[in-house]
Amino acid sequence: xxxxxxxxxxxxGLPPEAATGWLDDLTDGFRDxxxxxxxxxxxxxITRCDLVxxxxxxxxxxxxxxxxxxxxxxxxxVVAVAGRLGHAAAGLALLHGGRTEPxxxxxxxxxxxxxxxRGPEAAALGATSxxxxxxxxxxxxxHVAKASRTGIVLAPESFAVHxxxxxxxxxxxxxxxxWMLSGGEDHALAATFPAxxxxxxxxTVVGQVIDGEGVQVTGRPMGRGGWDHFSEWRFxxx
Amino acid sequence: xxxxxxxxxxxxGLPPEAATGWLDDLTDGFRDxxxxxxxxxxxxxITRCDLVxxxxxxxxxxxxxxxxxxxxxxxxxVVAVAGRLGHAAAGLALLHGGRTEPxxxxxxxxxxxxxxxRGPEAAALGATSxxxxxxxxxxxxxHVAKASRTGIVLAPESFAVHxxxxxxxxxxxxxxxxWMLSGGEDHALAATFPAxxxxxxxxTVVGQVIDGEGVQVTGRPMGRGGWDHFSEWRFxxx
Numbered sequence: 001x002x003x004x005x006x007x008x009x010x011x012x013g014l015p016p017e018a019a020t021g022w023l024d025d026l027t028d029g030f031r032d033x034x035x036x037x038x039x040x041x042x043x044x045x046i047t048r049c050d051l052v053x054x055x056x057x058x059x060x061x062x063x064x065x066x067x068x069x070x071x072x073x074x075x076x077x078v079v080a081v082a083g084r085l086g087h088a089a090a091g092l093a094l095l096h097g098g099r100t101e102p103x104x105x106x107x108x109x110x111x112x113x114x115x116x117x118r119g120p121e122a123a124a125l126g127a128t129s130x131x132x133x134x135x136x137x138x139x140x141x142x143h144v145a146k147a148s149r150t151g152i153v154l155a156p157e158s159f160a161v162h163x164x165x166x167x168x169x170x171x172x173x174x175x176x177x178x179w180m181l182s183g184g185e186d187h188a189l190a191a192t193f194p195a196x197x198x199x200x201x202x203x204t205v206v207g208q209v210i211d212g213e214g215v216q217v218t219g220r221p222m223g224r225g226g227w228d229h230f231s232e233w234r235f236x237x238x
Numbered sequence: 239x240x241x242x243x244x245x246x247x248x249x250x251g252l253p254p255e256a257a258t259g260w261l262d263d264l265t266d267g268f269r270d271x272x273x274x275x276x277x278x279x280x281x282x283x284i285t286r287c288d289l290v291x292x293x294x295x296x297x298x299x300x301x302x303x304x305x306x307x308x309x310x311x312x313x314x315x316v317v318a319v320a321g322r323l324g325h326a327a328a329g330l331a332l333l334h335g336g337r338t339e340p341x342x343x344x345x346x347x348x349x350x351x352x353x354x355x356r357g358p359e360a361a362a363l364g365a366t367s368x369x370x371x372x373x374x375x376x377x378x379x380x381h382v383a384k385a386s387r388t389g390i391v392l393a394p395e396s397f398a399v400h401x402x403x404x405x406x407x408x409x410x411x412x413x414x415x416x417w418m419l420s421g422g423e424d425h426a427l428a429a430t431f432p433a434x435x436x437x438x439x440x441x442t443v444v445g446q447v448i449d450g451e452g453v454q455v456t457g458r459p460m461g462r463g464g465w466d467h468f469s470e471w472r473f474x475x476x
Binding site: 051 | 247249251287288289291293295297
């Protein structure tokens with residue numbers, strides 16, 4: 001939404017037998033990730049639970065600016081993304097296939113690297129809508145299209161397939177573009193900007209906002225993609 | 239801490255088969271409770287989970303004032319409480335005993351009524367430390383004593399035993415003062431104030447901050463009381 005991160009609150013549910021070494025590692029991880037953006041763990045709570053449950057609330061400061069929401073996209077805007085797309089999905093597919101190489105992709109699944117600085121940057125550049133890609137670009141842009149009452153067209157040729165994704169796809173007989181369109185958990189940012197905006201190199205224009213509804217991928221039949229929180233598996237783009 | 243409540247964020251973990259009627263009731267409950275203080279549900283997230291998990295982060299605005307923490311109690315301060323003490327514990331004991339009367343106590347367990355307005359009031363009155371009594375007065379004041387590097391002495395005769403508590407204690411053969419000292423979940427507020435403060439009637443002075451450590455109850459042997467999150471049962475005061 002364009003805010004500068006300030007702090008997180010962590011709620012933990014733990015079984016009494018939870019290993020304390022593991023808990024120390026978790027705490028260190030929160031601290032290290034917060035350090036990346038100058039935020040800190042400012043509070044939380046702990047309770048007994050049969051499962052390990054971790055609930056995090058992240059807070060930021062807009063400095064008086066209006067938040068960039070999902071509902072501001074307008075026909076004619078360009079759609080751009082910053083951060084990795086499909087790397088985490090490829091890493092998960094590799095692990096499911098019993099592979100640990102390419103290690104960079106497995107690491108991408110295990111330790112995402114959200115492009116934190118791009119959020120405030122996009123806001124300063126006049127982004128009309130924005131969200132992070134947690135459930136897959138296709139599905140998350142669907143949220144933007146719906147909230148903004150517009151359609152979105154993605155141009156597949158604008159997605160530069162990273163050599164590692166191409167390698168993993170060859171190993172697994174998969175389609176790297178499907179990972180990029182329907183894989184979440186890289187926590188890339190997707191935003192819309194007024195046409196004519198000059199974007200820094202971290203941003204790649206991948207489509208356009210149009211009159212209409214839903215998300216289309218030029219040259220690909222419409223399908224459902226992305227993570228459904230109440231289904232076991234990802235639905236592939238069909 | 240003396241802030242005015244502004245909003246809550248709710249994280250939900252739900253099994254796919256969770257009844258939606260129940261979820262509507264939960265949502266209504268959040269809204270109704272927020273309405274009591276002019277706050278609102280400002281966000282949240284939802285995910286699949288084998289258990290129903292509810293994680294709430296509450297936010298408030300200090301309006302530039304310093305937060306009232308646990309660490310500011312000073313020897314000579316008075317200890318005062320606002321809100322019900324022991325009602326929820328008595329209600330739970332009644333339910334465990336197979337009773338549903340007195341209904342007011344069972345309701346107190348099922349639907350606590352935290353004295354929300356007393357928090358900012360205490361801050362304005364110059365409270366030196368404050369917390370809500372969620373784990374039992376004895377245990378929670380122990381947190382204040384420890385954080386403030388002081389001792390606390392409670393005067394049992396200052397606790398007015400509510401007639402309903404006396405009735406429930408008679409029915410169950412229990413000690414109402416034990417409920418008041420070790421029962422949490424009424425979410426009363428406990429605060430320390432400089433000696434000589436003039437407190438509104440909602441506040442009852444129940445003790446004093448002293449040089450020393452720990453919490454003592456005059457005339458009762460020291461014991462451990464309150465809720466241990468990693469134990470199944472409350473430890474009675476011994």
